[in-house]
Amino acid sequence: MTAMADIEVAAPDKIVIHPVWVRITHWVNALAMIVMILSGWQIYNASPLFNFIFPPSITLGGWLAGALLWHFAAMWLLAVNGLVYLAFGLATGRFARKFFPIRPREVLADTRAALAGKLSHDDLSVYNAVQKLLYVGVIVAGILIVLSGLAIWKPIQLQELTTVMGGYDAARYVHFVAMAVIVGFLVVHVALALIVPKSLRAMLRGR
Amino acid sequence: MARIRKPIPGVDPKLLIKDAGKLLPDPTRRLFLRGGASLGALTFLTGCDIVDGLSAEKALRKISEFNDGAQALLFSAAKLAPTYPQSAITRPFPFNAYYGPDDAPEVDGKDYALEVGGLVDNKKKWTLDELYALPEVSQITRHICVEGWSAIGSWQGARLSDFLQRVGADTRAKYVWFQCAEGYSNTIDMPTALHPQTQMTFKFDNQILPRAYGYPMKIRMPTKLGFKNPKYVVAMHVTNTDLGGYWENQGYNWFSGL
Numbered sequence: 001m002t003a004m005a006d007i008e009v010a011a012p013d014k015i016v017i018h019p020v021w022v023r024i025t026h027w028v029n030a031l032a033m034i035v036m037i038l039s040g041w042q043i044y045n046a047s048p049l050f051n052f053i054f055p056p057s058i059t060l061g062g063w064l065a066g067a068l069l070w071h072f073a074a075m076w077l078l079a080v081n082g083l084v085y086l087a088f089g090l091a092t093g094r095f096a097r098k099f100f101p102i103r104p105r106e107v108l109a110d111t112r113a114a115l116a117g118k119l120s121h122d123d124l125s126v127y128n129a130v131q132k133l134l135y136v137g138v139i140v141a142g143i144l145i146v147l148s149g150l151a152i153w154k155p156i157q158l159q160e161l162t163t164v165m166g167g168y169d170a171a172r173y174v175h176f177v178a179m180a181v182i183v184g185f186l187v188v189h190v191a192l193a194l195i196v197p198k199s200l201r202a203m204l205r206g207r
Numbered sequence: 208m209a210r211i212r213k214p215i216p217g218v219d220p221k222l223l224i225k226d227a228g229k230l231l232p233d234p235t236r237r238l239f240l241r242g243g244a245s246l247g248a249l250t251f252l253t254g255c256d257i258v259d260g261l262s263a264e265k266a267l268r269k270i271s272e273f274n275d276g277a278q279a280l281l282f283s284a285a286k287l288a289p290t291y292p293q294s295a296i297t298r299p300f301p302f303n304a305y306y307g308p309d310d311a312p313e314v315d316g317k318d319y320a321l322e323v324g325g326l327v328d329n330k331k332k333w334t335l336d337e338l339y340a341l342p343e344v345s346q347i348t349r350h351i352c353v354e355g356w357s358a359i360g361s362w363q364g365a366r367l368s369d370f371l372q373r374v375g376a377d378t379r380a381k382y383v384w385f386q387c388a389e390g391y392s393n394t395i396d397m398p399t400a401l402h403p404q405t406q407m408t409f410k411f412d413n414q415i416l417p418r419a420y421g422y423p424m425k426i427r428m429p430t431k432l433g434f435k436n437p438k439y440v441v442a443m444h445v446t447n448t449d450l451g452g453y454w455e456n457q458g459y460n461w462f463s464g465l
């Protein structure tokens with residue numbers, strides 16, 4: 001922290017792309033999400049919804065009870081960190097500034113440009129339309145995975161929420177689909193961060 | 208809150224290996240978090256085996272106890288489990304245990320006498336005829352397994368809170384402990400024991416409970432996961448000591464409320 005503050009003082013002309021609350025909540029979320037996903041796969045395997053299971057070697061927990069212990073421990077980290085992130089994002093106006101507006105025409109144009117390898121990454125402080133859509137989409141998936149998780153965990157105490165999710169059994173599918181969306185995002189997100197390493201640096205150092 | 212690990216009489220470890228494939232990884236491995244397979248992914252991600260099995264398990268169990276408290280706070284006696292019409296009953300209703308249906312306990316109803324002990328005024332034993340004479344309540348509710356699947360069943364029997372009152376139980380006590388014929392056991396919190404839908408069950412779908420579903424008595428708690436609903440119950444004790452339970456002692460969450 002001290003080192004980062006020094007850099008900011010030493011180079012006041014450089015804009016901070018990601019304030020410190022974004023960086024902390026980003027990495028805490030990354031850890032919590034990975035624990036939730038890997039333990040969640042083990043839990044899924046105990047009663048699969050589809051005709052496949054996740055290879056046990058890439059799951060967390062060793063067996064169902066172990067996976068549940070991890071899952072219901074990391075949920076606190078995920079939920080509390082997520083609430084802090086949403087509160088800061090709304091209160092500071094960062095969401096409004098960075099993520100909106102999302103115009104369909106720009107999304108199409110930027111998608112074409114991205115696929116052609118012609119999307120500019122010169123200014124990391126401005127998100128292109130595809131980025132906006134993906135980031136907002138994964139935040140929505142994150143909210144959905146927490147709500148559907150609560151609906152599965154507490155289908156009686158929180159039965160109104162379970163009803164909104166379409167009932168206990170449907171909530172399991174919602175939870176699974178939200179996981180799939182997040183994992184899909186994760187793959188693209190990590191791949192792009194590796195292709196544009198300065199974006200990774202910005203999430204570590206702020207600039 | 209001491210969690211006493213009770214020996215489990217009458218449980219054949221070979222049966223455990225054969226039939227608990229989904230729930231138990233390897234009964235000889237007490238430390239379920241240790242081992243390459245369980246932490247392989249984290250090791251891969253971090254490049255080093257940072258999580259020592261024993262300390263990780265201890266920490267996770269502490270958080271699980273914290274979660275017991277959180278669930279007790281969230282539990283409301285007024286929240287009833289949703290009920291369903293007759294047509295929604297899952298048929299056939301699944302048999303589920305850590306042993307196969309052929310190995311389920313066979314309790315002789317003629318000799319059966321429910322033992323009632325601990326913090327109660329009247330410790331007389333209850334025969335099946337006496338239990339069947341108790342006022343009957345009925346419910347069609349969803350049974351939810353810790354594995355994730357669920358099934359809707361129909362159960363009839365006596366309300367546990369009425370029975371506890373009848374035997375002069377100290378309902379300020381913290382727990383009710385159930386012992387089952389095959390050695391299975393469960394401890395539940397008193398608020399759940401007093402929940403209006405918690406039932407001493409003698410019938411499934413208006414027929415005397417078949418052996419597979421827990422003859423002669425099961426405790427039906429729609430507000431708890433399936434494994435907290437003991438079958439083949441032979442004794443109940445009102446107590447201030449948490450006597451643990453078969454799966455709880457192995458790492459499943461103690462409260463396991465829904």
